[in-house]
Amino acid sequence: MSGEERKDGCTVRFSPDGVATDVARGVTVLEACRSAGIAIDAVCGGTGKCGRCKVRPKGSFDPGDTSTLTADERDSGIVLACEATVTGDLEVEVLPRSRIRQHQILVRTLEAPVTRLSPWLKKVLLELPKATLYDNTADFERVQRALGDRDLEMPIITLRNMSRVVREGDWTVTATVADLEGRGEITRLESGDKCGCLLGLAVDIGTTTVVGQLIDLLTGNVVASASEYNRQISRGEDVIARMMYSEEGGGRELTSLARETVNSVISKLLDDVSRGRESPVTTHDLVGASIAGNTIMTHFFVGVDTRFIRLEPYVPVAHHMPPRSGYDLGLDIHPSSEVLLFPSRAGYLGGDVVADVLASGMHRGDDITMLIDVGTNGEIVLGCDEWLVSCACSAGPAFEGGEVSCGMRAMHGAMDRIRVNDDLTSSYHVIGDEPPNGICGSGLIDLVAEMYEHGVIDRKARIQALPTDRVRRTDEGVEFVVERRDRLGNGATTDLVVTDADLQNVLRTKAAIFGAATVLLKKMDEDLDDLDSLVIAGGFGNHLDIDRAVSIGMFPDIPREKYRFIGNGALEGARLALLSDDMRNDMVEIFEEMTYIELSVDNDFYDEFSSSLFIPHTDLEKFPSFREKKLPEGAE
Ligand code: FES
Known part of the structure; x- marks a missing residue:
């Protein structure tokens, strides 16, 4: 194209995907990725801080700030997608480690049997007396009369089709009656006898993933499970980045993305359950939903402001969001269906933790139980049937792939198990059995434990100057080589290493979790020995080696x-609440009884956190199975 004919838009083509998109000149390569639907790791939401969105463009572009990249990376043409801007047509290679790939999403739940099924929905077969000149009562009142309840309401959407439905069934109809929080209504009316099918939806809206289950409300069985990445990820991986994006005008978009993700999960569930059936299950067959999410995800999903959750004193718009209709929430389920949203205890302790507690059953017995759910935040609950205390610690994203140079989430290509050999080489398992791209949370815990065991780090997690080429000093500090680039494959340009700075981030994260757990025990005058049970909830526990987590x-x-x-646990709690009124009552009780302790203003937490910044702790009495490691000869 000649200079005079320069087009306004630029074509950006991605390899090896072969996908192209037209974007305006001056947009970032990250925006072009989003426009082309390329899922790229952008932990910091495109603020240039995380260094994860590495791409190698060829063509017309401005590289922007590349100061966070290594000299090797710069020499091989790598730039950050959020810093580089498109100035003309481009061919972009997204580096393997910067791609969001198949995630190990935890769909598995306890699926505990519910002894007394009592969903808030039931189906009732009605043989209505035909309208005549002697009985010309209106259709709606006729149905109310048949149900024996003149207070039942009917949403306008159901009312609109009523006359047709009643006559198509020759005055035999099936009414779906809902009674949630005392608001009785006729959600749905179907012609003929449709009592054999009553389906509901349980959903866990997580910051990273959304998981759903289709539940048969007549048997309590899970009939299908599906999951998907939360599509909000491309607007920032953690909740803080997303709240900031919302404050800059992206709130509506985040609400749409959350609802789109849930709808995509619903579509997968319906496809799955309809396979092989003569008449497919449709969105209208889903007549109720129960949703658990952290406070911020719930706010985004409903579409309310999150600004004051981010700022001190971290106040949500509402702890308890009243039930909404599927239509109000833009869900692809029956528009009149009611959606139960789990209540949030605090800005950083949400309905997902209330659901965890419900699923664990810790609120029902006199055993003293501690529940830990580790994600970007660590949420901890301590208690029994008489009391519950809780807190959230800003654990940092180290175990979710953030703040660690080789960190990544538990997805294909992540080392999830690592052993350090005597010659300081590493043996490892990679999720998806493919060449490694990085290390996920469980792998990092293994690695720290093993490095300590082999004397590579001291009790403060500082790398020792050992006489081996596995430990080396760089301009940025000391690093330990986990795997060499020539053994990584994937066109890696650098070795896979952990640095002193990475290890300090891991140390801070583990210290926050243990410190928070200790504070809760202290507040209740309990001791570690008093714990009858320790429950690990969430996807993190899926890969975890408990011995290693204890040893660090x-x-x-x-x-x-x-x-x-x-x-x-969040998904399991949502399922239980869908199926049982006892469980819904328990949900309210847990929410009302659970005391929340704000750690950011708690002096005990600061002390406990500081004492935990050692492997395993300053007070070795707390870790009786710990053996102090003698550092090898030559270590400094
Ligand atoms: S540095 Fe680009 S998204 Fe974080």
């Missing part, structure tokens, strides 16, 4: 048989 001082050193994993 992240989790308490109590008998391992006291540890219990409940999988995706």
